[in-house]
Amino acid sequence: xxxxxxxxxxxxxxxxxxxxxxxxxxxxxxxxxxxxxxxxxxxxxxxxxxxxxxxxxxxxxxxxxxxxxxxxxxxxxxxxxxxxxxxxxxxxxxxxxxxxxxxxxxxxxxxxxxxxxxxxxxxxxxxxxxxxxxxxxxxxxxxxxxxxxxxxxxxxxxxxxxxxxxxxxxxxxxxxxxxxxxxxxxxxxxxxxxxxxxxxxxxxxxxxxxxxxxxxxxxxxxxxxxxxxxxxxxxxxxxxxxxxxxxxxxxxxxxxxxxxxxxxxxxxxxxxxxxxxxxxxxxxxxxxxxxxxxxxxxxxxxxxxxxxxxxxxxxxxxxxxxxxxxxxxxxxxxxxxxxxxxxxxxxxxxxxxxxxxxxxxxxxxx
Amino acid sequence: xxxxxxxxxxxxxxxxxxxxxxxxxxxxxxxxxxxxxxxxxxxxxxxxxxxxxxxxxxxxxxxxxxxxxxxxxxxxxxxxxxxxxxxxxxxxxxxxxxxxxxxxxxxxxxxxxxxxxxxxxxxxxxxxxxxxxxxxxxxxxxxxxxxxxxxxxxxxxxxxxxxxxxxxxxxxxxxxxxxxxxxxxxxxxxxxxxxxxxxxxxxxxxxxxxxxxxxxxxxxxxxxxxxxxxxxxxxxxxxxxxxxxxxxxxxxxxxxxxxxxxxxxxxxxxxxxxxxxxxxxxxxxxxxxxxxxxxxxxxxxxxxxxxxxxxxxxxxxxxxxxxxxxxxxxxxxxxxxxxxxxxxxxxxxxxxxxxxxxxxxxxxxxxxxxxxxxxxxxxxxxxxxxxxxxxxxxxxxxxxxxxxxxxxxxxxxxxxxxxxxxxxxxxxxxxxxxxxxxxxxxxxxxxxxx
Numbered sequence: 001x002x003x004x005x006x007x008x009x010x011x012x013x014x015x016x017x018x019x020x021x022x023x024x025x026x027x028x029x030x031x032x033x034x035x036x037x038x039x040x041x042x043x044x045x046x047x048x049x050x051x052x053x054x055x056x057x058x059x060x061x062x063x064x065x066x067x068x069x070x071x072x073x074x075x076x077x078x079x080x081x082x083x084x085x086x087x088x089x090x091x092x093x094x095x096x097x098x099x100x101x102x103x104x105x106x107x108x109x110x111x112x113x114x115x116x117x118x119x120x121x122x123x124x125x126x127x128x129x130x131x132x133x134x135x136x137x138x139x140x141x142x143x144x145x146x147x148x149x150x151x152x153x154x155x156x157x158x159x160x161x162x163x164x165x166x167x168x169x170x171x172x173x174x175x176x177x178x179x180x181x182x183x184x185x186x187x188x189x190x191x192x193x194x195x196x197x198x199x200x201x202x203x204x205x206x207x208x209x210x211x212x213x214x215x216x217x218x219x220x221x222x223x224x225x226x227x228x229x230x231x232x233x234x235x236x237x238x239x240x241x242x243x244x245x246x247x248x249x250x251x252x253x254x255x256x257x258x259x260x261x262x263x264x265x266x267x268x269x270x271x272x273x274x275x276x277x278x279x280x281x282x283x284x285x286x287x288x289x290x291x292x293x294x295x296x297x298x299x300x301x302x303x304x305x306x307x308x309x310x311x312x313x314x315x316x317x318x319x320x321x322x323x324x325x326x327x328x329x330x331x332x333x334x335x336x337x338x339x340x341x342x343x344x345x346x347x348x349x350x351x352x353x354x355x356x357x358x359x360x361x362x363x364x365x366x
Numbered sequence: 367x368x369x370x371x372x373x374x375x376x377x378x379x380x381x382x383x384x385x386x387x388x389x390x391x392x393x394x395x396x397x398x399x400x401x402x403x404x405x406x407x408x409x410x411x412x413x414x415x416x417x418x419x420x421x422x423x424x425x426x427x428x429x430x431x432x433x434x435x436x437x438x439x440x441x442x443x444x445x446x447x448x449x450x451x452x453x454x455x456x457x458x459x460x461x462x463x464x465x466x467x468x469x470x471x472x473x474x475x476x477x478x479x480x481x482x483x484x485x486x487x488x489x490x491x492x493x494x495x496x497x498x499x500x501x502x503x504x505x506x507x508x509x510x511x512x513x514x515x516x517x518x519x520x521x522x523x524x525x526x527x528x529x530x531x532x533x534x535x536x537x538x539x540x541x542x543x544x545x546x547x548x549x550x551x552x553x554x555x556x557x558x559x560x561x562x563x564x565x566x567x568x569x570x571x572x573x574x575x576x577x578x579x580x581x582x583x584x585x586x587x588x589x590x591x592x593x594x595x596x597x598x599x600x601x602x603x604x605x606x607x608x609x610x611x612x613x614x615x616x617x618x619x620x621x622x623x624x625x626x627x628x629x630x631x632x633x634x635x636x637x638x639x640x641x642x643x644x645x646x647x648x649x650x651x652x653x654x655x656x657x658x659x660x661x662x663x664x665x666x667x668x669x670x671x672x673x674x675x676x677x678x679x680x681x682x683x684x685x686x687x688x689x690x691x692x693x694x695x696x697x698x699x700x701x702x703x704x705x706x707x708x709x710x711x712x713x714x715x716x717x718x719x720x721x722x723x724x725x726x727x728x729x730x731x732x733x734x735x736x737x738x739x740x741x742x743x744x745x746x747x748x749x750x751x752x753x754x755x756x757x758x759x760x761x762x763x764x765x766x767x768x769x770x771x772x773x774x775x776x777x778x779x780x781x782x783x784x785x786x787x788x789x790x791x792x793x794x795x796x797x798x799x800x801x802x803x804x805x806x807x808x809x810x811x812x813x814x815x816x
Binding site for chain 2: 055100104108165182184
């Protein structure tokens, strides 16, 4: 399995190991080329394929079999072949299908972002900014559910749910007992415990982190603050739970810790911890350690500039290219006027480039 | 002319029981296959026969069998898909109810060909009484040495288990069926990996329809090449058609795929014409999920050729002017039927049966039903028709399993062929409430035999 496959996504070629999915290959390229994913979560086995936002067009199957795939495929679960050519943002078909999926996802979503705790870090919000329309063609009553408390720390608001199944996989794979799943089918399917049982074990708080929308929220944080007013800070503590990595993000305002979450990467997934653990955190760290003295603070979290969470510690920022520099043979302009190395208007005989400071009116009045 | 292979003996007194079935020549194919042929030879014979899957997609059965992976030390499984839930399709029920040993016989031969020691029949939960019939047949077969350990002294072991479904249409999709058989929620899996590589309990699995497996019996008995001579082109053998709707003689008919659609509807041997002397308006020729066709396109293709009851001819013209053979649920609508209401009924069905796993199908089917409900009950707008078209276009092909397509096609075809009926509903809401059969001018120009 050490073979490297060449795959071209939107005319950018990368080499990835065999068995990589198209989505992971696209994430290696990064930027707009990576398809959005609402249900796929690389740390959860079996996730993906459900939301259909990551559909891409495979215009060339592989080097051996160059036939294109007849349908759009879910990039999160389709593995790459050598010489595969994939179209994501360059395919109008994909863009159209994705707009369709976003519309479908939003028809039963309450769009109550102003009062939703997830607003600001919501994947559905990002997705609908990018692919949604400002109006809706849906003229019927939206599907609604009552809010349900899953234990004393988590609230489930099914009305917002997009049925990505991430929390089901999390509860299934992280905790010892399978406690919740999907009841009913079709558009009345719902995430539920059977029957309204408490979710009560050490790692169940992670379902809040994996939820792409505001369906599962932290009751210790609900309505306390908006995420964009708080500042994410990396911190750690020695957790007594052997499966907990103890590395978290604190969401602080002033000296107050409002919320504790696992650390997330630029795709909204939890990060691998420095001690090699997967990065899930236990309920004690998440819900009970809400004082600054509980934690060793490492410093401000470097965030990707994709949401409204802003604190000036961005990663992946690109400065505008210094074209002036190239055009003017390595010389830096000092004034806009200085683009022409001499002032044609005032006194052409004065070479402004000789000045080692901004030009001033006195320079022309010599 | 009409040759029966599957239902030939179906009405012999007591054929449900082993003694009569054996006396009528039953289980000959097992003797022939296990004693004189090897597994490869059987697969080869089925390939030669050109048998196509009878469940709806029409994929060549022999090809499907040859795809099965054969890793060392991993058991393989054959699963019989008896979860026949498509509205308008009831051929498998008939076959299992009247001649259950034919299916058991086909299953033994197929299990031998595929090397499956544990074979499952996944049967629709509503067919409660058929479970008893099948289990009795299995007991009888076991008692007479056709099942169990060391069948006919060949060293081949085979057991057949009957598993009841719990009333979900989606479990007729092969991967959802496998999930359900494993005891999980019946959600379709993503393909690849295909069941032939990783199916039931991650083992190589073949899922076949009841009729496909029953057809293996005549193929072994008469030889694949002989079987391929029946029928026409790539539509070989005989096909069970379950005819229903506004016809004089609804029921299950075995046809050899050379007769024309016109003959099938009007001849006394089959449907016996439209009931009450009415005219033919439209027909869904292959079970509820295939596109509906108006009378003129049903009897003749767009090129003016006669349309025949076989895979190629029914799909002639693609979806623009053709339809599909599907699972053989032949639903006939007379001039008094309303296409909008019919489409609403189908949309309601698919909304109810969507598993809710992937977004376009989960949300789209419900949306389509609500719009159709508005149009049907006089609250529709003209723009709703275009909206419906747009929704179905965005569901089709973008879902995990074919249920999304199956929900989109009937709506698409109804709008494509009967758009003015939808418009009539929108423009005359009050009249549409009073006499709910839309426009009758589609009814066929062909003379109805007296």
